Amino acid sequence: MKQHFSWMIAAGMIILGACQKSVDNPSQEDPKIIINKDAASLQKRVSKDGTGVITMNTSENGRKASAFAKSTEDTAQSNQYPLELIAEVAPPSYQGMDLRATNVDIEGNYAYVGYNREGATYLGGVSVFDISDVQQPKLIAEAIFPSTDISSVKFYQGKLYVSGATNLDKDTSFNSPAVVGYVTISNGIPTGDFKLFDVPGQVATDIAIANNKLYVASGSNGGLSILNLSSFDGEAYVSSEDLRAVTVMTNKIAVLSGTKGITTFTSAAELIRNITMPVDIAETQRNIDSYGDYLLVAAGKNGVQYYNSNSGEKTGQLDLxxxxxxxxxxxxxxxxxxxNNEGLFFAANGAAGLYLTKPTSDNALELLGSLDLNGSANYIKSSGNYIFVANGKGGLKIIKFTEPNKVTNSCGNNYPAYTGSSWLNVNSNDKLYYSGSAALQGVNVNDVLYFCGSMTVQNQFNINSNGVFDIHGSFAFGKYRGNTTMQVNGTWNIEGSVVIYGDLNLNSGATMNFLGSGSSITIYGKVTKNNGVTINGTFTDTENKLK
Structure with a gap:
């Protein structure tokens, strides 16, 4: 296996390993990597258009794997999975060619997204997002690989490891197109230290890291390569057809083949078990993830499958x-x-959007709900409070996700969770107290609604003249430029964070009380503040809309 690296500074960017292109253009330089750290320019690709509260369909129809269930205003049941589409990101472009997202890794305050170019052109990239502010992801750096596709990315101990395929016509020092390597990262930014190494196969489709080893899956005349993480020396190799993905488990390695199904190995590449699966469409993107001793599989036309890695038994399946x-x-x-996000599983189903599922007590799969994203979901990665979805146009949708089990009850009470209709009406003389998490379509408050936890409301929210709404935790409302307006005629008590994607009307007699310290409000739409409005307390107005 070969390595090659050199670097130089040019035009405000770091350009590495300059050499000549193919014989068609022998006088032109062909940079191996171009690093862009102009965060202001990069951030222009991050858009709020279309963002706001989105609602998963957890109705009976939304929980049927045989049915396509859009999330609409008619969804009768509330659910406990608050979701906000917080950004849409256009893909990087190089010399007029747009790339498409292929892979995401999330580590600490940063998310790393890999890209390639469909078709015969070798072209890839990596984008780095600062996600320290869960509401405001920032695109802070980018690396373009003009002659190398990027299939997979993985951050580990200060380096972003990548896999993909490179154009041998542009660099004859490699023995095969399949490559792995790394870019050194400092505070989320690529520094310019960059290396690539070849492995057998046409493309290195996926990588995993454990025990100072780099596990590489390569498809089409490839297999499983095990490399020393420090030196990239080869330690073991197993030939296998059409490998799509690799994942590391507690005491084994699992690879997914489009022709042979799943194979598990020891960390030294000794065969443990073959798990037969239906043959998949050749050379298409699929992946696997693990949860304990179980493997979660993107099985193409066979939907989502769940296997016991010890016995090889398929214990769960969700059909398309x-x-x-x-x-x-x-x-x-x-x-x-x-x-897999700590026991909650997400699946990207192309034009059918997303599934949310979890394992049952007997390790089957329970479909919790479905989500239509008005586009094709081609890849998904969920970690912590984030869901990254690669869409059909090549870009990304970034979704804020609130896991019900992690909602903090700061009120010191035992109020019940709300499990009623997605349209919550508080009648006169009603005093309703809830905690936990709730995703709703609309709320109408005529008396007292007290909520401790996390709440999202997609379409309509009215606090009428005798109404009092207390939110202690987090609250999000509406759609950005989506004709959604929150109407406040009564009293709104806030302790925590509020995000309003739509408009806010504070009508005569309205009162907003910010309780304690540390509360914040973000309003992306228009604020109308009529006479006789009172705003009390200390708070952060991130968009300066309540002046």
């Missing part, structure tokens, strides 16, 4: 939806990716 609207081609409905 078949009851599709007329404007969706069944060929575009396919499970491309899966992600």
């Amino acid at each position: 939806p078949t009851d599709l609207p007329s404007d969706i081609d069944p060929e575009d409905v396919v499970t491309n990716g899966v992600s």
Whole structure:
């Protein structure tokens, strides 16, 4: 295996390993990597258009794997999974060619997104997002690889490890197109230290790291390569057809093949077990994830599958939806990716959007709900409070996710969770107290509504003249430029964080009380403040809309 690296500074960017292009253009330089740290320019690709509260369909229809269930105003039941689409990100472009997102890794305050170019052109990239502010992800740096696709990214101990395929016509020092390597990272920013190494195969589809080893899956004449993480020396290699993905478990390695299913190995590449699966479409993107001793599989046209890695038994499966609207081609409905977020599983189903599922006590899969994203979901990664979804146009959707089990009850009470209709009406003489998390379509308050936890409301919120709404925790409302307006005629008590994607009308007699210290409010829409409005307390107005 070869390595190559050199670097130089040019035009405000770091350009590494300059050499000549193919014989078609022998006089032109072909940089191996171009690093852009102009955060102000990069941030222009991050858009608020279309953002706001989104609601998962957890109705009976939304929990049927055979049905396509959009999240609409008619969804009768509330649910405990607050979601906010907080950003849409256009893909990077190089010489007029747009890339598409292929892989995401999230580590600490940063998210790293890999890109490639579909078709015959070798072209890839990596974007770095600062996600320290869960409400405001920032695109702070980017690396473009003009002659190398990026299939997978993984951050580990100050380096961003990458895998992909490089154009041998542009660099004959490699023995095969499949490559792995790293870019050194400092405070989330690529520094310019960059190396690539070749492995057998046409493309290195995925990587995993454990025990100072780099595990590499390569498809088409490739296999599983085990490399020393420090030296990149090869320690073991197992030939295998059409490998799509690799994941590290507690005491084993698992790889996914499009032709042979799942194979598990020891850390030294000794065979443990073969798990047969139906043959998949050749050379398409799929992945696997693990949860304890179980493997979660994006099984293409076979939906989501769940296997016991010790016995090889398939214990759970969620089929793809078949009851599709007329404007969706069944060929575009396919499970491309899966992600485990501490026992909650997400699946990207192409034109059918997302599934949320979890394992049951007997290790089957329970479908909790579905989410339509008005586009094709081609890859998914969920970690902590984030869901990153690669969409059909090449860009990203970034979703804020609140896990019910992690909602903090700061009120010191034992109020029940809200489990009623997605349209919550508080009648006169009603005094309702709830805690936990709730995702709603609309709320109408005529008396007292006290909520401790996390609440999202998608379409309508009215606090009428005798109404009192207390929120202690987090609250989000509306759609950005989506014709949603929160009406306040009564009293709104706030302790925590509030985000209003739509407009806010503070009508005569309205009162906003910010309790304690540390509360914040973010309003992206228009604020109308009429005469006789009172705002009390200390708070941070991030967009300066309440002056």
